[in-house]
Ligand SMILES: COc1ccc2c(ccc[n+]2C(=O)c2ccc(S(N)(=O)=O)cc2)c1
C-alpha cells in the first residue's frame with residue numbers, strides 16, 4: 001500500500017494552502033436558505049450583453065476548465081442587478097462532483113446540484129486591471145448557474161466536444177466564437193450576496209448573483225467533465241472531480257432575492 005507523508009498529499013495542491021482566510025467575514029460558497037432570503041424590490045433586472053467574438057480559448061488550469069474572453073474592451077458586459085456599474089466578462093468555468101449527488105459550490109436549502117457554472121466579471125470602471133479588482137470589495141461579480149441532470153444541452157455540447165483536447169493540466173485550444181448567454185436560464189430570478197473567490201486567493205471581492213433556475217444537462221455531458229485530469233501529461237493521472245470548496249459560515253450576511 002502506498003504510504004502518504006500526511007493528509008495533504010491526498011489533497012489537490014489547491015487545497016494544501018490554508019482553507020480559511022484569517023478574519024474572513026464574507027467567504028463563499030454558502031448555503032442559500034430560501035425562506036431566509038429577503039426580497040429587495042430595488043434590485044434591478046440583470047442586463048447581460050456578451051459579444052461572442054470576444055471568446056479567446058478554452059484551457060485546463062489544473063483546478064477546472066475555463067473559457068477566457070478578451071476583456072480589453074467593454075464588448076462583453078453585465079450591468080444592473082445589484083451592481084453599481086458595468087462589469088466586464090473575463091472567463092467562465094465550472095465546479096462538479098465525482099457523482100451526481102454533489103458537485104455544486106452553493107447549495108439551496110442544503111441541496112447540492114451535480115455542477116455549477118461561474119461567469120466571472122470585473123469592475124473595469126473602478127479598477128485598471130483584473131488583478132487589482134480581485135483585491136477590492138466591489139471588484140468582481142460572478143454569476144452562478146446550477147446544472148441539473150436532465151435533457152441534453154445543445155450549447156454546452158460545443159464545450160464538451162473540446163474537452164478531450166484539454167484533458168491534461170495546462171493544455172489549451174483556440175475557441176473563436178462562443179456566446180455564454182446560451183448557458184444562462186432565461187428566468188430573470190436570482191439571489192445576491194457579498195462573498196469571496198472560492199479558490200485561493202479567496203479574496204472577499206465578489207458580488208455573487210446566483211440564478212434561481214438551473215440549466216439541464218445530460219449524463220454524458222457531466223461524464224465528459226469527469227474525464228478531465230487535474231494532472232499534467234506524464235504525471236500519475238488524477239481525475240478532475242470534486243473541485244468545489246466546502247460551505248462557509250454565513251456570519252453577518254443577508255441573502256437578497258430579486259423575486260417574491
Ligand atoms: C491575483 O491572483 C489570482 C487572482 C485570481 C485567480 C488566481 C488563481 C486562480 C483563479 N483566480 C481567479 O481569478 C478566480 C478564482 C475563483 C473564482 S470563483 N470560483 O468564481 O470564485 C473566480 C476567479 C490568482
Ligand SMILES: [Zn+2]
Nearest residue numbers: 093095118198
Ligand atoms: Zn468558480
